[in-house]
Amino acid sequence: MNDMLNGIPEFVEAVEAGGFSAAAARMNLSRSAIGKTIARLERRLNTRLFHRTTRMQSLTDEGQAFYERCRRAMDEIQSGEAMLESGKREVTGRLRISMPVLFGRRCAAPLLLELARVHPKLELDLSFSDRVVDLFDEGFDLAIRNGVLRDEAGLAARKIAFHRMTLCASPDYLTARRAPRTISELATHDLIVYARSGETKKWVFLQENGTAVEYFPEARLRFDDLEVLADAAASGMGIAWLPCWLVRDYVSAGTLVPALKDVSSRAVNVYAVWPQMPQLSLKMRAVIDLLAERLPQIME
Secondary structure, eight states: OGGGGTTHHHHHHHHHHTSHHHHHHHHTOOHHHHHHHHHHHHHHHTSOOEEEOSSOEEEOHHHHHHHHHHHHHHHHHHHHHHHHHHTOSSOOEEEEEEEOHHHIIIIIHHHHHHHHHHOTTEEEEEEEOSSOOOHHHHTOSEEEEESSOOOOTTEEEEEEEEEOEEEEEOHHHHHHHOOOSSSGGGGGSOEEEEEETTEEOOEEEEOTTSOEEEEOOOOSEEESOHHHHHHHHHTTSOEEEEEHHHHHHHHHHTSOEESOTTOEEOOEEEEEEEEOOSSOOHHHHHHHHHHHHHHHHHTO
8 A cells, every 4th residue: 555655756856847857946856856767666567658859858648647647646645634734733844935035034034033933843944035936946935025926827826915105206316306296297207117127017096996007117226226226326326116115214204205295106015925735734724824813013
């Protein structure tokens, strides 16, 4: 009976990762080990599961049918483990989480460290990057993402917070240049913008009737770091569109003030994103619930 599951996790991983090499990377094994394990499984089943070439592997008809049943069986096993785990009071196990650099450092990481302090058997592997990671290929259990989500198969998501955005500048800049009164007057000002991978992020405002107005700022200063952007605005270099949680300390210190008081910005949503599964584990649920409960308080 114990031999029945031998090779099944490696087989399923090879299918879902798209090949033996990718599966090996995700399981911290060598490609040779994956290949030998699947070869033994094929001998035991007396069935070829993959068509193999020098460059890729693809499922046979029998392999496809076998994969679908193995996937359902593994889902049931994971669901059973989650059910048993949910009955425990202690959060245990390892989670690998990706999050944006500054937002993660300022907002999310402090909350997760609190959770780790309360649950000493919870292992957290936090990765800080502003790029959109591939949860499957890179082995992440969870990602925190800001803005509009891309349509990605196999992922589940939950909105956990939102950023309030504000236009701001230094008092000296607004005294010298006079604060803009309308969105169109922004074109006469020095603007500082957030840009990533060569793409400038648009600014989105709300009219009184609730409809959104998109503004594409023209700027000579573009940064892919929000903290540098805020520092540049505080030093008098121009007007920036920034999350309120970031500028709060600058406003308290008097180095930044609102630049367009009568126009509100559209909020930017924050999501927790994870690979779809029949039932969340206790550790995943603890992390997501904590972020959903506490992040809105931090980001007010």
